[in-house]
Amino acid sequence: DVKVTQSSRYLVKRTGEKVFLECVQDMDHENMFWYRQDPGLGLRLIYFSYDVKMKEKGDIPEGYSVSREKKERFSLILESASTNQTSMYLCASSTRQVGYGYTFGSGTRLTVV
Amino acid sequence: AQSVTQLGSHVSVSEGALVLLRCNYSSSVPPYLFWYVQYPNQGLQLLLKYTTGATLVKGINGFEAEFKKSETSFHLTKPSAHMSDAAEYFCAVSERTALIFGKGTTLSVSS
Numbered sequence A: 001d002v003k004v005t006q007s008s009r010y011l012v013k014r015t016g017e018k019v020f021l022e023c024v025q026d027m028d029h030e031n032m033f034w035y036r037q038d039p040g041l042g043l044r045l046i047y048f049s050y051d052v053k054m055k056e057k058g059d060i061p062e063g064y065s066v067s068r069e070k071k072e073r074f075s076l077i078l079e080s081a082s083t084n085q086t087s088m089y090l091c092a093s094s095t096r097q098v099g100y101g102y103t104f105g106s107g108t109r110l111t112v113v
Numbered sequence B: 001a002q003s004v005t006q007l008g009s010h011v012s013v014s015e016g017a018l019v020l021l022r023c024n025y026s027s028s029v030p031p032y033l034f035w036y037v038q039y040p041n042q043g044l045q046l047l048l049k050y051t052t053g054a055t056l057v058k059g060i061n062g063f064e065a066e067f068k069k070s071e072t073s074f075h076l077t078k079p080s081a082h083m084s085d086a087a088e089y090f091c092a093v094s095e096r097t098a099l100i101f102g103k104g105t106t107l108s109v110s111s
Helices: none
Strands: A003-004 A010-013 A020-025 A031-038 A042-049 A064-070 A073-078 A087-094 A109-112 B005-009 B010-014 B019-026 B034-037 B042-049 B056-058 B062-070 B071-077 B085-093 B098-101 B103-111
Touching: A003 A087, A010 A020, A020 A031, A020 A087, A031 A064, A031 A073, A031 B034, A042 A064, A042 A073, A042 B098, A073 A087, B005 B085, B005 B098, B010 B019, B019 B034, B019 B085, B019 B103, B034 B062, B034 B071, B042 B056, B042 B062, B042 B071, B071 B085
Parallel strands: A010 A109, B010 B103
Antiparallel strands: A003 A020, A020 A073, A031 A042, A031 A087, A064 A073, A087 A109, B005 B019, B019 B071, B034 B042, B034 B085, B056 B062, B062 B071, B085 B098, B085 B103
16 A cells, blocks of 8 residues: 655654654655645645755745655754644655645644643 | 635535535636545545546545536535545645645534
8 A cells, every 4th residue: 555654643842943754655756745734724835845855845934944865755844843833744745747646644743832 | 826715614414415515726727626535633535636538526435526617616525425424625726746725624414
């Protein structure tokens, strides 16, 4: 069964900490994405990557960075976590042909205290 | 930029009743359109998609959606709701590589 795996389901971090959220896919997909999901706001795109070492900003990149050193792994980095970054983070991957849609991970619920 | 509007953040139906979840989009080019479902504490799962061809698209769990270009709509329906359909539903439209999602509609099903 093909999968997108997010390393943590629940994470609690302190304000100011550097936080790494990891995502791994086993489908040899070119594209990978990070979204955050908040009640009433739906999914908002943070960053995406269409190839190794390539990245593009989404709608809300402020306070985040990403790293894609290998095709199967896409990391989201919160440089200095803040309470307004408490959210559900969803990773997804897709082929180059967006018409096939995404495969999502199960999500990481991050709480910043 | 493309956008997606889901009418109604919360829809309640009785078991066995028709389910109708509304989605309108804006796009300057022929879109790819998707419906995803999210069960509690899970990621999103693809229900169905429209790319080209037949405008009535059938998906999993008895859901279907019709692409109406003249109305810029892609509403999701199911003839008879089941308790297990209770979840959050997201409509999405493609924009280059990424998908743009609506804000979601929570479906509640009562017995």
